[in-house]
Amino acid sequence: MDFIYDSQGSSSVEIEKAISRIYLAPASVDALFEIVVNRSKRVEGKGKYLIDRVKNREIKRIEVAEKYVVKTFRKIAFSSPFINKLHPFYRELASIIIDSDDYRKCLAFIYKSSKLIEKIAREHIREIKRSQSIKDIVKLRKAFFGRLKSILECIVRIRKYQLEFLKLPSINPQLNSVIIAGAPNVGKSSILKRLTSAKPEIKPYPFTTKEIIVGHMKLNDKIIQVIDTPGLLDRPLEEKNEIEQKAILALKHFRGLLLYVFDPTESCGFLIEYQCLIFKELLEWFPYFQKVVVLNKSDVFTDQHLTKLFSICPIIRNHEIVKVSALKGANIDLLKRVINEKI
């Protein structure tokens, strides 16, 4: 099976590569069966007598079909991600979108089916060799193809799973990460753009409308992944459904720090009380993460704004605080230095 994560935590092939390796099961049983039948028809039988030529031809037809299907099945089985070898982050995400146990069974079934096809082919070939009538020989070949077609049905199930895997976001949980959180409109995406160089990539998250936005920053030769999760880390727990909660929890497998952004001016449309509530929740959700509090919009906030913030949300004093203006680019270098120290 494919090895896409090693338990020592050293470098592993990322999900992107694992996914790009997936050999997608054909879309329809009939289409696959047609390919197999057409390939098998191309053979010719050799032999002195008609019955030898027919035997030889029908055996070859079975062999061609068997080899093609066995090869296809094994490619499907070995190229599909092996759940136990996935990084825990992806294992959890996968469990949101698929029934992991059934997927495992399905993969095992595909592999076993490839063995079964070999066995059935051997049995039918043995019978054909013993046969003395052309009619029986042809009947045996047809019987083999009938059994084969019924086994092919299992590709439908595995394909559904493979397509789900293709939806997983390709982010690397082994890179040091900065996860940006905070109420909507406080300036998270503006900060992400300031911190990272290239245009951030937008990746679908494995359910309906949510996306993950990923950028990369380089700090003293360290590549750091900066992640924004609009709609996930910007609302209190009670407003999230079960799937969203699971998706958030999957993030705990990242290593790095949580950058919590406040807008002390409340021009984002959310009161300090609300912003503070989300912050407190995240402290509980991510106890194992380092935290940095970012007070954004320093170009417009005043001392009064800060006094109000500290009195309503005194807990932020327990954390490193950096005042920035994502709009003007003020103190972004300082923020980078703090990230570098913490990471």
Ligand code: GDP
């Ligand atoms: P997000 O929803 O948290 O990702 O917030 P955005 O980055 O989309 O910013 C929301 C709004 O706040 C936008 O209109 C930004 O231009 C504005 N904004 C972001 N950072 C600053 C800042 O430092 N100062 C000011 N005055 N506005 C900002």
